[in-house]
Amino acid sequence: MQQKTSDSPVGDELASLAGTVDTVVDAPAASAELTHRQILEVLIGLLAGMFTALISSTIVSNALPTIIADLDGSQTQYTWVVTASLLTMTVSTPIWGKLSDLFNKKVLVQTALVIFVVGSVLAGAAQNVPWLIACRAVQGLAMGGLVATAQAIIGSIIPPRQRGRYSGYMGATMAVATVSGPLLGGVIVDTPGLGWRWCFYVCVPLAVMSLVVLQRYLHLETVRRHVQLDVWGAVWISVAASLPLLWVTFAGDSFDWISWTTAAYWAGTLVAVALVIWVESHHPEPLVPLHVVRERTTSLAIIGSIAVGISMFGGSVFLGQYFQVAGGHSPTVAGLLSIPLMTGSLVGTLVSGQLITRFGRWKRFLVLGSALLVVGLSLLSTVDHTTPEWHAMASMGVMGIGMGMLLQNYVLAVQNTVSVQTVGAASATVSFFRSLGGTVGVSVLGAILASDVKRTVSDQLGSSSSGGGGSLLDVKNLPPAAAEVVRGAYGDATGNIFLVAAIVSVVSLVAALAIKEIPLRTTVDRGPSED
Incomplete structure (x- = not known):
């Protein structure tokens, strides 16, 4: 028999992380659908946390x-500061x-926010690049929680037909944070x-405010189940997910691209993938439900999300470096x-x-968004230092x-096909593959950029000038002639990585064209006829 309960402490929520547990899960479908005002009150807490992170x-x-x-870091370490998170x-x-499908979402989102604050404070105190990379990994762990739980909460309280409207609010918050972040960071530096240390410390008061707002406005009815x-x-x-990224990082430096070490990395990856499929197909509560993926x-949303992640994260992360190093x-x-x-x-x-909320049609925006992504990246592939x-x-x-147009709508398409009981795992699956694509994109494109810059600088200044230290990135302290060569090398190499990103983004366009549009339902959960 299921037993209703209120928000419980973290200790009760996350007790016994192995084996079988009793847990409280959010069940908004058990009560009347929320009003617009109630939904906005929930979103205040969610968006405050998302904005902070x-x-x-x-x-x-x-x-x-x-x-x-x-x-005194290198280009490879520059890439890993981004890749780690x-x-x-x-x-x-x-x-x-999956935890958001099993445990109380309010506790999870607050836990993720606290973890992010800890990672930020430690990152601000970093004395070397490895220290900073480790702290960025902690921040990334929390970011995964904030993204997954926020999407799961939205998916569990808002019908898909109305979800485009509220997803727009989330997308707007993401966009405002992303617009103001680089500018604010530049001003702080x-x-x-x-x-630069205050770029990490500045999040602390915002996070405290977010925790207060979440505690005040985010209230979810829950039921206990086994x-x-x-x-x-x-x-x-x-x-x-980790082995291919480690291979991209070390191949070409620690060992050859084609070598027994490379074969070992990929053999380990294939074994891990096989074990994932076996475990997920036999576990009663899989992290990645294979019936949803199939x-x-x-499946098409996953393919499109991987391509979007590679193009979006992999392409845009180097723009700040392009303007500062190549543009001066x-x-x-x-x-x-x-x-x-x-x-x-x-x-x-x-x-x-x-x-999407007005007309209930979403495929056209995936197609148009993918086409614009291809065009934009293709235009950026023509840039150089001049x-x-x-x-x-x-x-x-x-x-x-x-x-x-692509960020939230691939998730929306998947949420429309699953029940509210699995919306957290389904949403997180799409986000997982998008983030995986972004991680691979940053690693691969960063490796291409580093290789192109090293080759150009070696050809023009000699091999001794392209060592692995941080001197190339500290352009202002280089001799004028060397600084000009480095700026040109970074500017020209940036166009090459955008060309690669543009080619990959075509996959998103193909996936969007192939996906079948299912009308958005107007209820939170699927009806019996949809199962």
């Missing part, structure tokens, strides 16, 4: 060249998503008496030049969300609109 993450983007130069976010997202946690699924998913809409701009100016990308994302998210800023900014605007 996102702005704390995007603040770092324009500060990274300064951070890596100050800590993406990797832990990727492997933790399906875990958080350039302000005497502050410096569940089993998929511990081994979490382990093998983490291994399967559904056509979900300050972090503040680099933040201003990045505004068209995020403004476009804001417009694409809000407009598509409102139109490209005028307006050209890059216009191209970024086109790319941003496409991103905005």
